[in-house]
Amino acid sequence: MRILVTGGTGYIGSHTAVELLNAGHEVVIFDNLSNSDIEVVDKIKKITGKSLVFYYADMLDKPALDKIFDQEPIDCVIHFAGLKAVGESVKNPYLYYHNNIVGTLNLIEAMQTHGVTNMIFSSSATVYGTPKSVPIDETFEKGQCVNPYGWTKSMIEQILTDIQRANAWNVVLLRYFNPIGAHPSGLIGEKPNGVPNNLMPYITQVAIGERKELGVFGNDYDTPDGTGIRDYIHVVDLANAHVCALKKIGDRSGLSVYNIGTGKGYSVLEVIRNFEKVNGIPIPYSIRPRREGDLASYYANADKAKRELGWQPKYGIEDMVRDSWNFQQMQGRSVSSEQDS
Ligand code: NAD
Ligand code: UFG
DSSP, rough: OEEEEEEEHHHHHHHHHHHHHHTEEEEEEEEEOOOOOOHHHHHHHHSSSSEEEEOOOOOTHHHHHHHHHHOOOOOOEEOOOOOOOHHHHHHHHHHHHIIIIIIHOOOOOOOOHTTOOEEEEEGGGGGGGOSSSSSTTSOOOOOOOHHHHHHHHHHHHHHHHHHHHHHHHHEEEEEEEEEEEOOOTTTSSSSSSSSOOOOHHHHHHHTTTSSSSSEEEOSSSSSSTEEEEEOEEEEEHHHHHHHHHHHHHTTTTOEEEEEESSSSSSEHHHHHHHHHHOOOOOOEEEEEEOOOOOEEEEOOOOOOHHHHHOOOOOOOOOHHHHHHHHHHHHHHHOOOOOOHH
């Protein structure tokens, strides 16, 4: 299939482009490079030995989107483009609603104009809000999101659900848990802007000496060691879930929703210990107060994706911490970064 990957130079989009090319699909990427680098295009080509088409375009620019669809016969859109920093979305909700929602509406309009009716969307486990229990499966009701970023995901899910129903589209909503890791080549991975909010990039920046110590947000949760538990998934496994989801598009299955996680949770301290053991680097940390909005335990029941998509995660926590560190080492220390306390 010829796939349009929006946000395809970003963290998850670039890994998905690699897996799509490896699986024999043709890839067209568009990205406005607001949170990624143009060099990623060459890195994808280098990893796969295959070519792809890249458009520098913003999804807020409707004529630019139309031009892409005029030029490219697209079978399916995999929609990653969006802003994703939780804290920034709290400070500047308009930016998030405008970019993520208006951008997606523009994309939908361009698809409708050009008769493209297949979409896989990057959603998030955050749409479940505070779940009644764990593991979380797809029969759980969606909940109250704790930040505007989460609401954009929840709202876009609703928009796509209604469009699918009204216009007989094929839509797959993938609810990611916690993607970490990087391509084993070390060429592509996650490059956070400024001080990382997420656990794994913070750990790798401590490991490389860019930050002094990790703050562990709370050790008094109702979990075996008191620290928060999450379902970490290797980004290459996550990327492959999109390739498997194309099966549902091919089957013309209407609307499908899947959790993408491993089904196994690790605490913050377990992640630190695995990182130290696999990479042989100590991670100094101190216990800090709980972070607002965090839950004790959040992990998936991902059996539906395994059953219906034939998707199976291949990588474990040791691979995730190894590949995260490998990527950080390839990047080196960021010259401009300031030591925090
Ligand atoms: P990312 O920031 O690395 O990639 C997103 C890409 O979209 C970037 O390359 C950015 O330049 C591009 N983009 C943003 N606004 C755009 C616009 N208006 N027009 C064109 N391009 C635009 O993020 P990621 O981690 O790869 O996430 C990809 C998707 O997955 C996002 O929609 C994100 O919300 C979702 N998601 C991510 C996580 C996570 O933890 N990383 C978890 C759940 C869901
Ligand atoms: N944590 C720390 N110290 C840090 C960073 C994180 O102790 O410096 C802890 C958190 O308290 C949490 C765990 O590490 O217990 C994971 O935190 P992350 O910030 O890496 O991930 P979250 O589960 O909080 O959030 C992520 C994405 C959200 C998404 C959510 C659900 O960042 O965008 O998963 O998919 F909504």
